[in-house]
Amino acid sequence: MNTPTRGPGAEHEQRRQQIADAVLAVAAERGMAAVSQTSVAERAGVSPGRVQHYFPAKRRMIEAAFDRGNALSSARIAARTGPDADPRQVLTTVLTELVPHDTVTRAHMRVRQAFTALALSDEAIAERMRREYERFHGQIADLLRQGQDRGTVPRALDPVERAVSLVALAEGLAYYVLVGIHPGPAARERLLTEIAATYTPDPEERG
């Protein structure tokens, strides 16, 4: 009944996650270039041997970390939006969560930026990135479509195209905040303004 410590039913997945988390932490703090068996093991508080045991190839470790980052991000956003049904509120939360405003979101966006660069020279990561964005843009587009059904978003607007623009803007602003080009609150305001412009540009039709 108790979890086996060995064999196919062992806590492998938990250990792998622990290591993947360490990869994310190192990437957030010192960039992808600092990710090595040694640094990851140290950060995870395990031996380098164990890291190698769970990830015989570094490539797989990076990919696992990428997936882990996406899972954590989804979980965080799901927790943040809760069971809210209002699509505009959900959209606003999802997009503003991209703009760094605390330790967790800062770390997350630093990791995202690291993978973003990696995707340009690593086809496996690039493919995952494409799938991830297809999902993400689709989610935002769906929220806009729900708005259209409720009449709060103009029918003339292409939900996918608008979703792409909103996310691109949010990520561009997120980087400015990360590197200190633009203050976080101002970036958030810019984003909220753009979201507001998406909803009922003609204010008299609200019901």
Next chain:
Amino acid sequence: MNTPTRGPGAEHEQRRQQIADAVLAVAAERGMAAVSQTSVAERAGVSPGRVQHYFPAKRRMIEAAFDRGNALSSARIAARTGPDADPRQVLTTVLTELVPHDTVTRAHMRVRQAFTALALSDEAIAERMRREYERFHGQIADLLRQGQDRGTVPRALDPVERAVSLVALAEGLAYYVLVGIHPGPAARERLLTEIAATYTPDPEERG
């Protein structure tokens, strides 16, 4: 009268540029991680010794490449806009040049993305990045202000804030094109739409 091949007046700057160009080429083709004395020397067609001679510290080589990239970018955009006086045309050219559409722009944006990631873990690059963006955002804001003076841009609009948003959008879209998330022409269209929305949202006031 002829250029000395040695001493303080030698063709040092030209050699340094040649090496910096090789750094940019390697970064564009294989990412910053592939930039080393060996790879750069090979790409530049010179000996590793010469690379080390001109850049005793790798850090300086990277910084020189960053500056060189900015100089090349400015020159390319200046050549592209020409002596045009119409601020909207200039703004459109500058922004759409950010979206990859040929070999040169693709390479340039790949390099830019590489430095973008580097800035998050290298304070010297981050500082240069901040200065570079301050200049860039300022340039776009100036173009918008000229539009306001001509009455083609609403006075109510904050030029700096709008400039930041436009550039952020353009860069976000540029990345989507680079990694194959979004087609280039569509990204360009999205950008043109956003630029159009900045100019005279009320079409009847045009003279």
Next chain:
DNA sequence: CGCAAAGCAATGTGATCACATCGAGAAGAG
């Protein structure tokens, strides 16, 4: 209890890195 296998720490290996060092050769100065 004994044993086969799994978990995993420790160590080895060859490559590559940034950077140091050295010396040959070229070019200007006297």
Next chain:
DNA sequence: CTCTTCTCGATGTGATCACATTGCTTTGCG
């Protein structure tokens, strides 16, 4: 022509890397 100084190719060095190998320890199982 000689000498000095700059250029820069060649080679050395120690660190770090990903990954291979080895073998001890633990665990489940008969």
